[in-house]
Amino acid sequence: MEFHPIERAPAAFQHTVTAAEVRAMCHRAFGGEVRVSSAVELGWGTYNSTYRVDIGADHPVILRVAPEPGKQFRIERELMRNEYASTPYLAPLGPLLPRTLAVDFTHEIVGRDYVFQTMLDGIPAPEGLGAYPRTEWASFFGQMGEIARRIHDVRGTRFGPVHGPAYATWSETVIAYLDDTAADLDDVGLDAADVREVAALAAHQRGVLDEVTSPRLLHGDLWTVNVMIDPAASRPTITGVIDGDRAMWGDPAADWTIYRAGRRPGTERDAFWEAYGPPTSTPAAVTRALFYRARHVGAARLERHRLGNLRDLPETYDDLREVLTCLTR
Template identity: 50%
Template structure:
């Protein structure tokens, strides 16, 4: 059931609701950066470096080469001024997407009734939260519906700084995919490289 129980032509109300929920979360301000239960950093760049260091350690434990991740860490340190150019700590869900939303099975249109799995919630940059990344891959009408609920595209304005930060968030996502593929015993060769290959992200970041 869930969203796929409805024809895709009827999904726009769902994305408007998702946008509104995302904005409500992002409007909550924090005092420091990091996990909600234990925010440990004064700056976003420090928190992001800490996240990448944890990912590199996980790669070693999983038998993966951490070289790409370590290069990302050095780049994050180099670009800390850009990473820290954000409007302070904001609440991020960390995994807010279709699989973690409850939908009323009796409603005439897809209606969100609950949000699950907030264990990845942290204080950080809204641009790095899952919805603002994944919404870019939707059809234009669905993107428009999401931002009608979110209220503004201000957090995704195409500036040099925002584009650079997006590359770091893309790297974090790709490294997470690498770990997931390895842990599940899947064959990297059978999965499109765009999901796990850091080459393009490193080329972009190292060229800045």
């Protein structure tokens, strides 16, 4: 078997499995007679380890291997299991989603969760969008708005990650996430005082958060890096949506997609809102958006630390200082 892992430093968060482990995982999933001819680790994402595996079928399959349990932050615990639980609820996306071929959470072959999925057509949007003139990008963001709307129209019965834990109210969900973020920051030696201050304000303003009473499905990580596009299309055309491991039940306005779509008004991203529908701008919605911004910034602080991106860490403190100023004004 040809095996091409990505070489990383020993202390890197992501690390490869072995060729023997890939072969064993394939035999468990597809039978001992399957001949694994090659496995190539892909550079997609910064959390799971992802491989394109040729097992002699019509198309290669994708193998995704989660980090070891001991490496997972509280706010990222068992994300692969969460994605597996969320798949039935993402059914409105139809053929845009990869199909699950096999799942193994036993840790008998390798001490990590793993899943085999079909390989979607296309290339990651960040690799392909640059081939189109900027004037064509609006159609891409319009498609993103349509996809986000399909996801957010799915209703749930409780708040929190699809896999759990479940919460009766939206305020409990937001506060628990902020508390876990602060504890994760403590664990890696980063100052979490501002995140705790936001959590305290969220507890004080529970009523504003609990105006959200209807749990809706959130993808959790829908943006360009988790979208595939057709490299041969005359305009940017989305062919797939991946990595739903952060899916949860909550307020659609809290989704990563909404946060990103609103970051650059007056650009091609405005097409997102034309397809999705205009954002709510009531005083309560504006206040909730500040708590959601703090949620995203806290997670970004952890991500930057994990990736060794120390240069951009101070920006997260500036961002949360601004959030706190607005919340206490």
